[in-house]
Amino acid sequence: MSQESGVAIAVLVLIGCFVAFFYLTRLFVSGLGSLAKRFNVPESVVGASVAAMVSSAPEMGTSIFSVVEGHPDIGIGTIIGSAIFNISLLIAISLWVKKCVLDEKVLKRDGLYYLLVVAVTIAAIMDGVLTRWEALTWFLLYVVYFIWLFKDAIAGKFVPKEEFKYVPTSRAIAYTCIGIVGIALSADIMVNSAVFVTGSLGLSEALFSLIIIAIATSIPDLFVSVEAARNGMGSLAVSNAVGSNIFDILVGIGLPFSFVAATPVYGNIGLSAIYLLVSVFVFLGIIMFRKSLGKKEACVLAAVYLSYLFIVILC
Known part of the structure; x- marks a missing residue:
């Protein structure tokens, strides 16, 4: 087999993994959500926790297997790149679909906590090394955030909620197992490809x-996020993106990299982390002064992502 054929097959495998992630995530959210309900976990808490955990499963799996396979750049790069995409282009697409009116909690809780997360991330990796203790600190920061989210859910305050169809317990167990195993296998294959x-x-x-x-x-x-925006749930569309980013960075990097003594962080990733901070400031600047967001704000956020692509490719 020629190298060109091998690359073509590997690219097709990558595409297959991306498609698998989408369908496996849907199975996983249905199974895990139904199991939580079976054990009488409050629906608001189920929605808040499942939304972040399950939609972030592909990034989490990629990060874990990048460590296992000895290619940590792929894990860290995926999560930082995904964070920039989510806070800029993902929200831009959602706003383009339908104008969003935001809940003030998005700014006070999710937005400002996310700013803290990004600041901690930059402080940790700017010396070119991510240590075990830094990764553990990130994971503990998520525990704090989750407790905060849990209390808000119990109190009936706004939390991002994933909509899913409840299924019988036996099917829920099967869906959850298929989701976990399938995402893990897809992530491993994707990293190697x-x-x-x-x-x-x-x-x-x-x-x-x-x-x-x-x-x-x-x-x-x-x-x-697009489905939430289409249904008029603007706060969910935005908060899902921000909450997912918090989980990705603090758990997706924090958990697997806490098992590695030290991981070198190279130029493109450090530059991207700085640009992530820039994108967060742009996002916060928009939602501080405009509670109703539409296509103008979408264009600004889209421009942020396109400028990031231009800079990171050139550098």
Whole structure:
């Protein structure tokens, strides 16, 4: 088999993994949500926790297997790239679908906590190394955020809620197992395929993951937010993107990388982390002064993402 044929097959495998992520995520959310209801977990808490955990499962799986396979750049790059995509282009697409009126909680709780998360991320990786203790700190920060979210859910305050169809317990167990195993296998195959493609074409693993894999693994989040916007739930559309980013960074990087003593972080990823901070400031600046967001704001956020692509590719 020629190298060109091998690359073509690997690209098709990558596309297959991206499609699998979408359908497996839907199974996973239905199964896990139904199991939680079976054990009498309050529906508001189920919605808040399932929304972040399940829509972020592709990024989480990619991060775990990037560590297992010895290619951490792919895991970190995927999550940082996905975070930039979510906070800019994903929200832009949602706003383009339908004008959104935001709940003030999006700014006070999710937006400002996310700003803290990004600041901590930059502080941790700007020295070029992510240590085990830094990763553990990120994970603990998510525990704090989850407790906060849990209390808000119990109190009946706004939390991002994933809509899903409840199924019988036996089917819920099957869906959950299929979702976990399927996403894990897809993530492992995707990491190995990405390594093959980048190695064969002489591409940077970090750059490939920051753009291609990051966008692909964000598709479940995109569908949730677009559907929420279409149904007039603007706060859910925005809060889903922000909450998913918080989970991705604090748990998606924090948990698997806490098992590694130290991980080097290279140029493109450090630059992307700084640009992530810029995108967060733009996002917060918009929602601070405009509680009703539409196509004008969508164009600004889309421009933020396009400028990021231009900068990261050139550098």
